[in-house]
Amino acid sequence: MSATNWPSIISELAELEIITDAVQLSKLSLDYYHFSPILSKKLNNKRANLVVRPVNEVEVLKIAQTCVKYQVPLTVRGAGTGNYGQCIPLEGGVVLDTTKMNQIRSLEPGLACVEAGVKMAAFDKKAREIGWELRMAPSTYRTATIGGFIGGGSAGMGSITYGQLRDRGNLQAVRVVTLEDEPRILELRGDDVQKVNHAYGTNGIITELEIPLAPAYPWVELIVIFDQFMRAARFGQALGDSDGIVKKLITIQAWPIPSYLTALEDYLPQGKHAALLMISQYDLEPFQNLVKEYGGEITYQKTATEATKGSSLLEFTWNHTTLHARSIDPNLTYLQTFYFTLERVEQMYDYFGEEAMIHLEFLRVGGKAIPAGLQLIRFTTEERLNEIIRYHEEQGAGIANPHTYILEDGGRKVIDPEQLAFKEKVDPYGLMNPGKMRAWLERAVSV
Numbered sequence: 086m087s088a089t090n091w092p093s094i095i096s097e098l099a100e101l102e103i104i105t106d107a108v109q110l111s112k113l114s115l116d117y118y119h120f121s122p123i124l125s126k127k128l129n130n131k132r133a134n135l136v137v138r139p140v141n142e143v144e145v146l147k148i149a150q151t152c153v154k155y156q157v158p159l160t161v162r163g164a165g166t167g168n169y170g171q172c173i174p175l176e177g178g179v180v181l182d183t184t185k186m187n188q189i190r191s192l193e194p195g196l197a198c199v200e201a202g203v204k205m206a207a208f209d210k211k212a213r214e215i216g217w218e219l220r221m222a223p224s225t226y227r228t229a230t231i232g233g234f235i236g237g238g239s240a241g242m243g244s245i246t247y248g249q250l251r252d253r254g255n256l257q258a259v260r261v262v263t264l265e266d267e268p269r270i271l272e273l274r275g276d277d278v279q280k281v282n283h284a285y286g287t288n289g290i291i292t293e294l295e296i297p298l299a300p301a302y303p304w305v306e307l308i309v310i311f312d313q314f315m316r317a318a319r320f321g322q323a324l325g326d327s328d329g330i331v332k333k334l335i336t337i338q339a340w341p342i343p344s345y346l347t348a349l350e351d352y353l354p355q356g357k358h359a360a361l362l363m364i365s366q367y368d369l370e371p372f373q374n375l376v377k378e379y380g381g382e383i384t385y386q387k388t389a390t391e392a393t394k395g396s397s398l399l400e401f402t403w404n405h406t407t408l409h410a411r412s413i414d415p416n417l418t419y420l421q422t423f424y425f426t427l428e429r430v431e432q433m434y435d436y437f438g439e440e441a442m443i444h445l446e447f448l449r450v451g452g453k454a455i456p457a458g459l460q461l462i463r464f465t466t467e468e469r470l471n472e473i474i475r476y477h478e479e480q481g482a483g484i485a486n487p488h489t490y491i492l493e494d495g496g497r498k499v500i501d502p503e504q505l506a507f508k509e510k511v512d513p514y515g516l517m518n519p520g521k522m523r524a525w526l527e528r529a530v531s532v
């Protein structure tokens with residue numbers, strides 16, 4: 086990198102918004118990697134040399150051409166809310182910030198086409214005007230970009246009905262800028278979108294996305310409390326399995342997790358386990374009957390209109406639970422787990438106690454509602470963390486390891502030959518977010 090001619094690069098990109106200020110470079114190079122004590126040590130000194138903020142695809146092409154010409158790494162960044170260092174430039178170079186590419190190209194019942202930097206909550210505000218909304222969104226919904234969610238996210242509110250981002254149909258088409266000798270714009274449709282879906286921006290710059298929408302219900306936000314954790318967990322499963330109750334969020338938190346949500350303390354009494362939920366207003370009566378059946382008590386209820394004022398319960402669920410807990414106890418970290426069954430949840434609850442506090446998010450996998458975990462871990466050492474991971478895996482749980490920035494070592498576990506083949510085609514010099522795709526690193530060693 087020392088030989089890179091940065092003044093020439095800057096002059097080639099002079100008509101674009103360029104950021105070189107050290108404080109800004111620092112801010113725009115990092116994400117929420119610090120949720121992991123392991124990543125924290127490895128990534129805290131990584132910085133881009135330059136951040137460029139294009140406003141349209143023509144400018145993206147110009148950046149791609151320049152990076153190829155000068156053979157400098159290019160890392161795409163949306164809002165930078167990824168929590169495994171996905172958008173941290175390991176080898177410096179250019180960070181391409183998409184947040185000014187925020188046009189909604191088209192919006193019609195059931196389908197929209199957006200630029201990659203459109204923010205999710207801003208999009209939903211528009212979509213709801215015609216009775217539709219995003220099928221799913223992370224708890225970073227207010228700030229995260231749609232392109233960044235596709236590049237680095239996996240599931241969120243809505244996943245109890247629509248599954249995960251990787252499920253066929255949840256992304257319909259993308260436009261991608263390549264880093265070939267002559268950068269091009271490619272359009273991928275149907276199953277071809279999987280070539281870039283959740284690829285950490287290692288094989289193409291997504292400029293536009295076509296996304297399917299869901300009918301927008303008036304979502305009531307509720308908290309239900311329970312005396313026993315497994316009662317709460319069984320209630321979550323029963324609600325997930327209740328096909329006649331339309332819902333968007335089923336979060337279950339074992340005590341003491343609710344004690345970290347201080348803004349909600351009036352509704353989360355000492356020692357009680359909690360369910361944080363979003364239910365269609367039209368299904369409240371059957372929902373209340375289910376609560377009664379499981380011995381729960383409703384302590385908080387906001388109508389859809391009330392819920393739009395102030396913080397949504399969403400911002401206490403998914404990885405926002407981790408955020409709140411860490412703001413009180415920075416020694417806490419987390420895991421991401423597919424328990425698949427409640428028996429396994431119970432086994433882990435009994436085995437680890439408060440060392441791995443159980444936080445469940447129910448989502449639909451292969452057509453079934455299953456409990457996934459974002460457990461809060463009392464971190465001691467890396468060895469102990471790995472032991473906890475191993476124990477879960479030995480017992481049949483699937484861990485999507487959030488303590489690695491390597492794409493395949495997180496959730497996927499195996500190399501995706503299609504994503505590698507696409508990278509070989511569109512990024513032959515390996516300039517895109519280098520160091521993140523194991524398949525490419527291993528291929529580079531063997532050739």
Ligand SMILES: Cc1cc2nc3c(=O)[nH]c(=O)nc-3n(C[C@H](O)[C@H](O)[C@H](O)COP(=O)(O)OP(=O)(O)OC[C@H]3O[C@@H](n4cnc5c(N)ncnc54)[C@H](O)[C@@H]3O)c2cc1C
Nearest residue numbers: 163164165166167223224230233236237238239286291403
């Ligand atoms: C408090 C908190 C809560 C979270 N909750 C959730 C959750 O509920 N569900 C979930 O799935 N995730 C969650 N996350 C992770 C993260 O917020 C989401 O993945 C989010 O959608 C990322 O969007 P972003 O715009 O910030 O992307 P970034 O972090 O900027 O980017 C993410 C990845 O995508 C790549 N990328 C970004 N834009 C493009 C593009 N245009 N083309 C190609 N590649 C691109 C980047 O290079 C990077 O690898 C959470 C994180 C935090 C800190």
